[in-house]
Each structure stands twice: as structure tokens, then as C-alpha cells.
Amino acid sequence: RKEVEQDPGPFNVPEGATVAFNCTYSNSASQSFFWYRQDCRKEPKLLMSVYSSGNEDGRFTAQLNRASQYISLLIRDSKLSDSATYLCVVNIPNDYKLSFGAGTTVTVRA
Amino acid sequence: DTGVSQDPRHKITKRGQNVTFRCDPISEHNRLYWYRQTLGQGPEFLTYFQNEAQLEKSRLLSDRFSAERPKGSFSTLEIQRTEQGDSAMYLCASSPQNEQFFGPGTRLTVL
Numbered sequence: 001r002k003e004v005e006q007d008p009g010p011f012n013v014p015e016g017a018t019v020a021f022n023c024t025y026s027n028s029a030s031q032s033f034f035w036y037r038q039d040c041r042k043e044p045k046l047l048m049s050v051y052s053s054g055n056e057d058g059r060f061t062a063q064l065n066r067a068s069q070y071i072s073l074l075i076r077d078s079k080l081s082d083s084a085t086y087l088c089v090v091n092i093p094n095d096y097k098l099s100f101g102a103g104t105t106v107t108v109r110a
Numbered sequence: 111d112t113g114v115s116q117d118p119r120h121k122i123t124k125r126g127q128n129v130t131f132r133c134d135p136i137s138e139h140n141r142l143y144w145y146r147q148t149l150g151q152g153p154e155f156l157t158y159f160q161n162e163a164q165l166e167k168s169r170l171l172s173d174r175f176s177a178e179r180p181k182g183s184f185s186t187l188e189i190q191r192t193e194q195g196d197s198a199m200y201l202c203a204s205s206p207q208n209e210q211f212f213g214p215g216t217r218l219t220v221l
Contacts, residue, residue, distance in 0.1 A: 004152070008150075032208045034209065041217075042214070043201060043212040043213060043214050043215050044153065044201075044212050045212070046209055046210075046211065049208075049209065087152050087153075089152075091208060096141065096143070096158045096160075096165065096166060097143065097155035097158060097166065097168075098143075098153075098155070098210060099155075100152030100153050100154070101152050102150065102151050102152050103152055
């Protein structure tokens, strides 16, 4: 079983729509959680960290459900520039590396 | 621009040749990571340095791969006797603690 699993999508949504997707992680000891954004042929860029209480950054809301071991990302009022692959990332204590999901592709159309 | 730089950005080589990539992390970050990413997959961890010490290596890092960070600043990743399966994007990241910031990557194509 992969450490981090994501629905690859693609999620095709019109501008202004809300889109949400989840990822699941297998290691219950996971401690740190992130969403990274990756544009085609570019490097991953940190979008936001995910905190236990959930957190919001502008149009982006991240939630963590430890009991069910999943993380979610919601994008409100989608913009064309939100089109990208969103990578779910997990880290366990005392393990320095990040474990990445394969990504969820979002395409926002005009 | 995160401040992490990588060189070269692209490398095309013939099978069997050796290649070396360089990463310059953000100067105040003591943690440096190498990842490999292939199409349709997330980055996969290769190795990790804290300052000049290489603390962890993935099973993905065969004997043909070696990484160094001699002075705790820049790092190099060398692949000897390249194979077509080594074709990928090689990403470097640096970190002050948990969050990692990636460089633009080196795209390797092995013919």
C-alpha cells in the first residue's frame, strides 16, 4: 500500500466553482501534513501546511481528519491560475523525508 | 523563486556516461534533500543531509548514485554509468525544519 494516495483526477471545473479533493495516508504516526502545488514541468511549491484544527489561506481551506487518516483541500471561487497538480505530502516524526502522493490534477476552464 | 538553485537545468547524456548535478540551498537552511520525480508520480526521496552529514539514503539510491555536501552548503549528486531508467527530474530541496522548499530541478534524459 502506498504511504500517500490521491485521486489523480482530473477535476475539470468552471471558473468560480468550488472544488475539493482528499488524500489518504497509511501511517497513523504521521505528524506533519502539507499541500504542495506543482505546475507542468516545474518544481513543487508549498501551498499550505495543514494543522489539526484545519486552516484557511484565502480561497484555500485544508482539513485534517486523523481518525480516518485523510487530508482535504478545498478551493473556492476557482481561478484559471489554480490549474495545477496538487500534491498531498506527509511526514512522520523522526523521519526527515517527505512522502508525496502522486498528485491531483485540477483544470479550471473559462 | 524559493532561493534554491540547481545546475544544470537540463542534461542529455548517453547511456553509460557519468553525470553530476549541483544544488545550492537557501543559505540559512541546514537540511538538504534530493528527490527524483518521474512523469505522473510525486517526488520520491533519495537522500538527506543535515549540514555535511548524510543521514539517510533511500533504497532507490543504488551503488551508482552518490551524493555529497562537503562543507554543509552546496550539494552534488552523481550518477555513474547512467541507464535509461535514470531519466527523471532530480529535485533538490532545503529546509529549516519541517517545510521543504524546492529548487527548479535538473531534468535528465538518458539516450
